[in-house]
Amino acid sequence: MAAAIIEASKKHPKPDQVFSYGTAGFRMKAFLLDSVVFRVGLLAALRSQRQGGRTIGLMITASHNVPEDNGVKLVDPMGEMLDERWEAHAATLANASSDEDLVAKYEGLITELKINTSVQANVIFAKDTRESGPALVAALTDALNAVGANFTDYGLLTTPQLHYLVRCINTQNLPDTKPYGEPTEEGYYTKIAAAYRKLMQGKPRQGQVTVDCANGVGAPKLKALAEAIGKDIFDVKVINDAIDVPSKLNSQCGADFVKTQQRLPPASQASALARCASLDGDADRIVYYFCDSDGSFHLLDGDKIATLAASFIADLVKAAGLADLRIGVVQTAYANGSSTAYITKTLGLPVVCTPTGVKHLHHAATKFDCGVYFEANGHGTVTFSLAAHSAIASHSPESPAQATALENLRALVDLINETVGDALSDLLLVEVILAHKGWGPKEWNSTYTDLPNRLVRVEVKDRSVFKATDAERRLLEPTGVQEKIDSLVGKYKQGRSFARASGTEDAVRVYSEAGERAEADELARGVADIVA
Ligand code: 16G
Ligand code: ZN
Known part of the structure; x- marks a missing residue:
């Protein structure tokens, strides 16, 4: 060897x-x-x-x-x-x-x-x-x-498809575990498509959704998924699908472009109030957006997807007679303060905050029976505990309404790729929920209003000296820096800000939010000056 x-x-x-x-x-x-x-x-x-x-x-x-x-x-x-x-x-x-x-x-x-x-x-x-x-x-x-x-x-494959296959293979032929699915790419489409068709039964058509695939692997895979579902109930227009031109990958398109630039990918020609979504290069992130009738751009990011999913699942679980299941939402410090307030106050659900990075959110989500987790940048999914899986599978409904809710909940479990955030599965999840609620993107967007916020990248000599605590919301080191940030934040109405070392780039990121746009910008600049 x-x-x-x-x-x-x-x-x-x-x-x-x-x-x-x-x-x-x-x-x-x-x-x-x-x-x-x-x-x-x-x-x-x-x-x-x-x-x-x-x-x-x-x-x-x-x-x-x-x-x-x-x-x-x-x-x-x-x-x-x-x-x-x-x-x-x-x-x-x-x-x-x-x-x-x-x-x-x-x-x-x-x-x-x-x-x-x-x-x-x-x-x-x-x-x-x-x-x-x-x-x-x-x-x-x-x-x-x-x-x-x-x-x-x-x-x-997309990254989440590989995660799906690994789980399928390892849950085949286990004595006390149901196989996760057929361990083939085809099996992935079949499982998700069947769940989608079930959930859309009898629901009114919602019109076309335009999906920007970042010129990456999501493009051919979304087309294959759409084929498996059928045009009659899934009307999708795929844009940015030039995977044969490698230089176009993630360029002027994709979830990261839309989230950071807060504007349409230039190739998009969606009409007012039409639903649009962007995936990233390996299709494990998704954000939605739309343009209003006055042309203004509105982003429906990971926070908006998390709140939509959490409210739908909470209602469905209750309607199915499974109110004992503990539902919770996991976010990071980047989640908009309005989304956190909406989850706790309007939806009445617990929120846990973890450090950035999917593994942290995922781990925290598995502590709930139904754990909804999303990063603001659009990576997320829903996890179900073993107890939730078996309750959902074995519960006997006590009324026709409970029976319908339970069937939908079972299909929802199949629709969701609970191994990891999956842009294709999340896309269908959002489409299903909007159809059930009878909402367009505008109604979805109006559930709460994001606080104005700003993200700034600060070049520093050595980012390793920035040691964070409290799910990255506070700095322990360098000493004295957090005190300065606190005293600045205190001057702003609804002000919140934090600085953390990036885990992927040689930089420190500063996030701020405040009651007014100008104040959020000013606060970000001020905190950037403190850490620079
Ligand atoms: C990685 C993470 C993503 C996180 C980002 C933060 C995974 C699969 N991806 O891309 O979740 O949002 O890093 O980057 O965990 P940053 O540390 O540079 O801000
Ligand atoms: Zn990705």
């Missing part, structure tokens, strides 16, 4: 660079990633062996980043993100200084983690549409072959 790894590793030399497994795996300029992907492949096999041969997923994507970037991340057996304790092991292998050192570190992990290497490792993987994808896949298969892992290449 050692000789095989050394031989294969020679083809994938490590550049002079320090690598770290960030918020969403390794992500950087693609030309730096060859050795990293090779080594993450070794770790994926070890992870599978440590898990008794359960299948581990590996996704090659850099999400909403520029086309020149790429990245790699691992998916754990139930479709969740890699166990945080293993992120350090990924960095250990990625930073091994030579082929020999790599083998030494690899063997070190086997000893430290008590891994039985006679267990057959199983790994599945997929990639997004980036030009650098195929060469990175070659590095990966070199690693998997070197250690004798079984693997399946699923080709092009």
Whole structure:
């Protein structure tokens, strides 16, 4: 084994660079990633062996980043993100200084983690549409072959589709767990399409939804999903679907563009009050928006999706006679203060705030029976506890109304990809809820009004000196900085602001909100000056 790894590793030399497994795996300029992907492949096999041969997923994507970037991340057996304790092991292998050192570190992990290497490792993987994808896949298969892992290449997939497949594979043939679904791309469409058709039965047509796919992998996959559902009940217009022009990926389009620029992607020609949505490059984020009759742009971001989903699910659960299920919403410090107030005061549901990064939100959501989580940037889903799954599956309705609600709730569970935020599944979730409520985007938007807010990126010499606490809402270090922020915030009506080190870029981000637009801007500038 050692000789095989050394031989294969020679083809994938490590550049002079320090690598770290960030918020969403390794992500950087693609030309730096060859050795990293090779080594993450070794770790994926070890992870599978440590898990008794359960299948581990590996996704090659850099999400909403520029086309020149790429990245790699691992998916754990139930479709969740890699166990945080293993992120350090990924960095250990990625930073091994030579082929020999790599083998030494690899063997070190086997000893430290008590891994039985006679267990057959199983790994599945997929990639997004980036030009650098195929060469990175070659590095990966070199690693998997070197250690004798079984693997399946699923080709092009969205990130959430890969998460779905991992969970499907690992829940097949389990004595006391229902399989999550058919472990094929086709099975993904079939499951979601059937749930959507069920939920839309008898509902009035809502008109066309225009979806900007960021010129990424979401485009062909959304078309396949639409095909599976059928035009009669899903009228979607796909724009920005040029996946054969790699330079167009995420350029002037996509969820990140719309959220940060707060305007339409230029290719959009949607008419007033028409529903529009944008996905990101690997289709795990979605934001909605529309233009009013006066041409003004309105963003319906992750907070608006979370509140819509939470209110619908809370009503449905009650109507189904399952009021005992605990429903909660998980947000980050970036959630608009108005959304948090709406959830707690109007919907009467608990809100938990976690640090940025899907893994934190997801983990907190699983503490509820039905946990709705969304980052303001549009990444999110709903998780259901084992107790919720079994209550929903086994409850006997006491009236025809309860029976209908229960059937809808069962279909909703199938519609949602609870492994991770999934833009395609979230799109259908929003479409279903709007149809059930009889709402257009304007009615949805009017549920509450966002406080004016501002996000500023501040270049600093060393972002690692910024140590946050309280779900990143307060700074512990550098000393004295938080006191200055507090005293500034105190001067603004409905003022709130925080500064945190980015987990993905060399910068500090400052967020502010206040009662008035000008005040939110001024507060952001003031806090930026304090941290700069
Ligand atoms: C990553 C995270 C995203 C988070 C963003 C924050 C995942 C899959 N992705 O893209 O959830 O919002 O980082 O970036 O966890 P920042 O730390 O640079 O603000
Ligand atoms: Zn993404």
